[in-house]
Amino acid sequence: MTLRSPQLNSEGYVRFSDDLLQVPIALQDAPTLNHQIEPGGGGGGDHNQNDVIGSRSSFYDHAHHRNGTDVVELSPSSGQGQTNDFLPWEMNYHEAAIFLEEGANNDKFDSHPGHPGALPAYLLVHNDWYYGLDLATSLILLSLALGEEPAVRAFRLPVAVHSTIELLALLVIGVELTLKLRWIGWGSVLKHKRTMLKCLTLAVMFIEAFIVLVRQSSHFRVTRSLRPIFIVDTRYLGGVRRFIRQIFQSLPPIFDMLLLIFFFVSIYAILGFFIFSSNPNDTHFATLFDSFVSMFVLLTTANFPDVMMPAYSLSKWNSLFFISFLCIVLYILMNLMLAVVYETFTTIERNKFRKLLLHKRKATQHAFKLLTTLQNPDQVKFQQFAGLMRYYAPDKGPRDVVLMFAYLNTSRSGSLSMNEMYRVYDAVMMTWQPQYSHIPWYHNTHESIQTVCTRLHEAINWPYFEHIVYALIMCNGFAMVYRATQPYPTLQESAFSFCASWDAVFFAVV
Known part of the structure; x- marks a missing residue:
């Protein structure tokens, strides 16, 4: 999903063309919503002077302070005044759509573009072409392993060629990071661990590739193993990033169980060394190191019952040592560790989805405030909702917008409350098709x-x-x-x- 905006200059919003003043949606076939199309609705047409925006966009605040004049105070009878009165609503629609986009992408609100100068960089970063370029560049970096030393014979490339390609790919990724830096700023980058790791890896790999190009000879490069970081950081592998993060978050309790298992293995290894080392025919417990290795392998039952046979030949009661080890460590502690792994991972997964849901609700609340008026601070009219959809879901047609609004408006009041607005993400994901329940299936045949x-x-x-x-x-x-x-x-x-x-x-x- 991408955000599209009207024409912007280098500093963000200035003015919009007259086609934005046209009502984008006709609701002659929706009598429940017809009364919402009135002056001042915000989705298009003339604005009612009694309908005041409840919360202005930060884009408008920066533009207002930069120009030093209040653009809304112009005469509504003139065309210029009408356009200037229309501009704050369009800014609100765009920023509300950005809030919804941040909720869907789980972007932190501290990186929200708070001024018009950051808006062009934000729109470039959240663009399908940007996502495709990022993925293609990462794949090119990974595929260079086929042509670098030691290379596949059929794909071998000269040092100058593959180092130049690597430098160009790293340069493209550097430009992408620069755009992201202009959008979120240094403060957010320093607090974002994944972005910092990507920046450091990019800097080291760029220097190393430049050295290879200057020397015209390739050396042993450990940093090539870090290239998957770039492809994992793309938009299309968001699920992979989430699972990797959850695996790292679930490691502490797993380490506790591993320490407990190794504690029992060490105890049994020491006991086995002191009990069975006196037997010259038992090579499994000749030294303390051999004893530990034997008990560790016994944990997988790979050396059972061979490890037990020398001791069992002396006394059948020696088998209790190995049986007790298998019962305690293999059947109890290993199953407990599996239970801990499952419970920890599912708990983290559950908490993550709860945080994602709460993040979406918070984003919806921010967007809701930008769509209300002072007269109706707890309701969003249809025209504000239609203006929001023009930015957040520009591929949706008028029929889809009407049906989404009707789906959300469960109270049939003609306006959306906060609780109804929470389901906007589900409504956007829906597709609508006409049904012919009263027409037989063969109505299109000969x-x-x-x-x-x-x-x-x-x-x-x-x-x-x-x-x-x-x-x-x-x-x-x-x-x-x-x-x-x-x-x-x-x-x-x-x-x-x-x-x-x-x-x-x-x-x-x-």
Whole structure:
């Protein structure tokens, strides 16, 4: 999902063309919502001077302070004044759409573009072309492993070629990070660990690739193993990033269980060394190190019962040592560790989805404040909702916007409350198609086929149709019984009479 905006200059918003003054949606077929199209609705048309914006966009505040004049105080009778009065609503729609986008992408609100200068960089970063370029550049960096030393013979590249390609790819990623830096600022970058790791990796790899290009010879490069960081950081691998983060977050309790397991392994290794090291035929416990290795391998049962046989040959009671180890460590502690891993991971997953839901609700609250008026601070009219959808979901047509509003407006009041607005993410994901419940499936076929199907449909809907079908089934059964009881000179004639007689053919056709 991308955000599209009207024409912007280098500093953000200035003015909009007259086509924004046209009402984008006609609701003649929606009588419930018709009363919302009135002056001052915000979605288009003239603005009611009594309808005051509840909360102005930060874009408008910066533009207002920069110009030093209040653009809303211009005369509404003039075209310029009408455009200037329309501008604050458009800014509110755009910033509300950005808030919803941040909620969907789980972007922190401290990186929200708070001034018009950051808006162009934000729009460039949140663009399908930007996402595609980022993915393509990351794939090119990964594919360079085929042509670098040690390379696949069929894809071997000269040092100058693959180092130049690497520098260009790293330069593109650097430009992308610069745009992101202009949008979120240094403060947010320093607090974002993944972005900092990406910046440091980019700097080290750029210096190393430049050295390879200057020396014209490749050396052992450990940093090449960090190239997957760039592709994992793309938009299309957001789920992979989430699972990697959850794996790292679930490691502390897993480490606790691992320490407990290694504690028992160490105890049994020491006991085994002191008990069985006196046996010269038992090489599994000759030294303390061999004892630890043997018990660690026994944890996987790979050396069982071989590790037990020398001790078992001396006394059958020695088997209790190994059996107790397997019962405690393998069957109890290992299963407990699996339970801890599952519970920890599911708990983190549950908390993450709860945070995502709360983040979306918070984003919806920010967007809701920008769509209300002072007269109705707890409601969003249809025209404000339509203006929001022009930026947040520009691919939605007028019919889709009307249906989304009707879906959200469960109270049928003609305006959206905060609780109804919370479901806007679900509404945007829906697709709407006309249903033909009163028209048969064959209404688009040839006319002759429609005639035949219509007659068959009328015959099937005839009240006595089922009685006739049941009567035919009973007659078929009687005929089969009659044919089966008749004597025939040969088995072939009996089978022919039963399966290919005139009554059998008749009932089969019917």
